[in-house]
Amino acid sequence: MVDRSLPLGPYAAVFAPLPAEGRAEAVTRRLGEAIALGLLPDGCMLPHEGDLADRFGVATVTVREALGALREADLIVTRRGRGGGSFVRSPADGGRAAMLARLAHLGLGDLRDLADHYTAISGRCAYLAAERADEDDLTRLHRLAAQRAAPDEPGGIPRLEGNFHLELAAVAQSARLTREEMALQRQAGPLLWLAHAEAGGAAATTAAHERIASAVAGGDPGTARARAEDHVSELFDSVRTLHRHARGSRTRRTP
Amino acid sequence: MTVVTRQEDVARWVADFAHDLFERLDVLAARLADDVSRDAPRRADLRLEQLCRSMLTDPTVPVAGAGAVMAPGVLADAPYWLEWWVVDGASRPTVSKLAAETDTRAIGFRDYTELPWYSRPFESGERHITGPYVDYVCTDQYTLTFTQPVHVAGEFVGIVGADVLVAWFEEHLLEVLDGIEPPCLVVNASGRIVTSSDPAWVTGDLVRGLPLARWLAGDDAPDAPWRATRCDDLPFFAISRR
Numbered sequence: 001m002v003d004r005s006l007p008l009g010p011y012a013a014v015f016a017p018l019p020a021e022g023r024a025e026a027v028t029r030r031l032g033e034a035i036a037l038g039l040l041p042d043g044c045m046l047p048h049e050g051d052l053a054d055r056f057g058v059a060t061v062t063v064r065e066a067l068g069a070l071r072e073a074d075l076i077v078t079r080r081g082r083g084g085g086s087f088v089r090s091p092a093d094g095g096r097a098a099m100l101a102r103l104a105h106l107g108l109g110d111l112r113d114l115a116d117h118y119t120a121i122s123g124r125c126a127y128l129a130a131e132r133a134d135e136d137d138l139t140r141l142h143r144l145a146a147q148r149a150a151p152d153e154p155g156g157i158p159r160l161e162g163n164f165h166l167e168l169a170a171v172a173q174s175a176r177l178t179r180e181e182m183a184l185q186r187q188a189g190p191l192l193w194l195a196h197a198e199a200g201g202a203a204a205t206t207a208a209h210e211r212i213a214s215a216v217a218g219g220d221p222g223t224a225r226a227r228a229e230d231h232v233s234e235l236f237d238s239v240r241t242l243h244r245h246a247r248g249s250r251t252r253r254t255p
Numbered sequence: 256m257t258v259v260t261r262q263e264d265v266a267r268w269v270a271d272f273a274h275d276l277f278e279r280l281d282v283l284a285a286r287l288a289d290d291v292s293r294d295a296p297r298r299a300d301l302r303l304e305q306l307c308r309s310m311l312t313d314p315t316v317p318v319a320g321a322g323a324v325m326a327p328g329v330l331a332d333a334p335y336w337l338e339w340w341v342v343d344g345a346s347r348p349t350v351s352k353l354a355a356e357t358d359t360r361a362i363g364f365r366d367y368t369e370l371p372w373y374s375r376p377f378e379s380g381e382r383h384i385t386g387p388y389v390d391y392v393c394t395d396q397y398t399l400t401f402t403q404p405v406h407v408a409g410e411f412v413g414i415v416g417a418d419v420l421v422a423w424f425e426e427h428l429l430e431v432l433d434g435i436e437p438p439c440l441v442v443n444a445s446g447r448i449v450t451s452s453d454p455a456w457v458t459g460d461l462v463r464g465l466p467l468a469r470w471l472a473g474d475d476a477p478d479a480p481w482r483a484t485r486c487d488d489l490p491f492f493a494i495s496r497r
Contacts, residue, residue: 132461134445136371170389173447173459175397178389219463 023058027066035075035088036098042090046076099194103239103246111243115236118184118192119229121177122165126212126228128172130221137171138217145209149202157202161193164209168228171216192235199238208234260435262484262493268431269441270487272424276318276401276417277382279310283415284405287323291412295331301338310417311342311350317423318342319394320353323405324367325413326377333357337367341394341418376404376414384490387421387449387459397421397459399449421458425450437495444471444490465494 034040046052049067053060067086070076076086091097133141144164149157162185169181196205208231215224283306290301307321322339330336339353367373375383386399402416428450432439438453446462456462466476470483470492483492 132447132459134447134461136445166391170391173387173389173397175389175395178391179395182391 023056024062024065024069027052027056027058027063028069031066032070032073032075033098035070036091040088042088044088046086046088048085096194096198099191100242100246102191103195103243106243108240108243111236111239114188115232115239118188118236119232121180121184122168122232123225123229125165125169125172125174125177125181126216127221127225128174128177129168130216130219130224132173133171133216133219138213141167141171141213141216145206145213148206157193157197157205161205162189168212168216192239195239195242196235198242201234201238204234205231260431260433262435262439262482262495265428265431265435265439265441266484266486266491266493268428269491269493270489272427273384273401273486273489273491276316276419277403279316280401280403280415280417282306283310283321283323284403287405287413287415288407291325291329292407296329297332298330298336298338303338304340307340308350311340312348317419317427318417319396319398319420319423320418321416322353323413323415324373326411327368329412335367372400372402372416373414376402377411380404380406380411384443387443387447390418394418394420399424421449425458435495439493439495441486441491441493449491462494467492 031040031046040046046067047055049060049063052063056063067076067078070086071078075089075091077089078084078086129137129141141164144160144167147160147163149160165185166178166181169178172178193205196202208227212224212227212231215227283303286303286306287301290296290303293300301323303323310316310318310321320339320341322337324339325333325336327334335357337353337357340350341353342348342350368377372383372385375385382401382403384399384401387397388400390396390398390400397420399419399421400416401419402414404414405412428441429452432450432452435452438451438456440451440453440456440462441449442462442465443449444467446465446467448456448458448460448462450458451460462481465481465483466474466479469476470485471490476483480497481494482497483494485492
């Protein structure tokens with residue numbers, strides 16, 4: 001399987017229909033945040049205007065307005081003619097500024113609650129995957145666990161993280177848990193993974209994925225769950241560390 | 256008079272269901288082969304919509320999606336192409352075309368040639384049933400996908416197929432399974448449960464330790480704790496405890 005194609009699940013949510021008010025702003029915000037956080041990788045082509053309008057459930061002119069705003073913010077470039085279209089331009093800092101801005105507005109209690117939720121979902125997915133994975137499932141899971149992000153690819157680590165956890169949910173054979181995993185990735189995924197990468201956790205993440213995959217392969221649900229829970233806890237430890245910095249700098253800026 | 260259902264009847268029912276569906280896919284395959292037989296066929300030359308619509312709106316066929324997926328390079332105006340329709344809503348079905356990304360550089364693009372519902376019939380030249388699996392790309396549902404290869408003058412041009420939600424399959428099959436003793440399970444070639452009349456075994460569970468390779472080779476495996484009846488030539492078995 002070509003791996004760039006795997007995250008279509010969470011990507012699909014980026015393009016889901018929007019509520020009625022402030023639609024151009026909403027399109028700008030949703031696409032802008034997805035680009036800033038690395039969910040839409042650098043150099044990727046956005047769907048065409050008409051297609052975007054259909055997916056968001058807005059008029060083409062609204063999409064055009066939003067794309068104009070994104071172009072001004074330097075988050076996309078548009079090329080005309082054959083092979084043309086709008087292409088994602090990841091921020092030079094790999095989404096760090098966007099992440100810190102978002103973190104600064106989250107309370108510690110919210111973070112803890114999010115961690116509780118994600119731990120419950122990931123742990124249960126790993127538990128069920130260990131009970132239910134067949135040979136093909138294990139092959140896919142091991143391949144995803146062994147993947148490394150290219151160092152120059154800003155969205156690489158979040159994508160690998162997202163792929164692995166989404167696959168884990170699918171291997172659990174639960175459509176509901178898979179949808180829940182997608183929703184959580186949309187809300188918190190890039191935040192978690194970028195915070196973890198910032199804390200130098202990329203290698204730890206790869207090791208954790210391989211440990212989870214081997215517990216799943218060993219058909220040991222209890223161990224698989226414990227390893228998945230530990231992995232998610234580690235991710236949230238990194239977020240809390242970063243949260244202190246983000247809050248600290250915000251407080252210092254305030255007179 | 257009581258009609259006694261046996262495991263063999265369950266296997267027969269599953270085989271009949273699949274063969275009916277594959278017969279409909281034969282019609283679709285013949286149309287596709289015809290459509291791409293001309294020189295440099297284009298997307299507009301594909302005339303599958305009416306066949307797919309009638310399959311999707313037929314209340315006797317529990318199909319959630321149907322269509323064709325082209326081998327790369329067959330169409331002159333699109334390297335990759337899905338000609339696929341999906342249905343939504345049980346009481347008033349609405350059929351719509353699947354908006355799949357086929358521009359290889361775009362975000363939503365998925366190289367389907369690596370996915371089992373495409374790669375297996377491509378490699379084997381035979382019909383294939385994928386699943387049960389969580390289809391997180393398309394339906395977000397627990398799904399069985401029936402596909403078969405299409406050839407024109409010996410050349411592979413793509414696959415035709417249909418999606419059946421496991422829930423629909425189960426609903427129909429449970430009527431057949433009702434009252435069968437001992438309880439009976441339908442499993443795929445990995446031992447994954449499609450439907451079960453035994454509350455201890457549920458859809459999606461894996462029954463471990465089944466002699467699946469021996470069963471596929473036609474061996475009864477009389478030493479195994481499970482007795483199996485293969486669903487004709489399909490990679491599915493109706494099984495029950497000895």
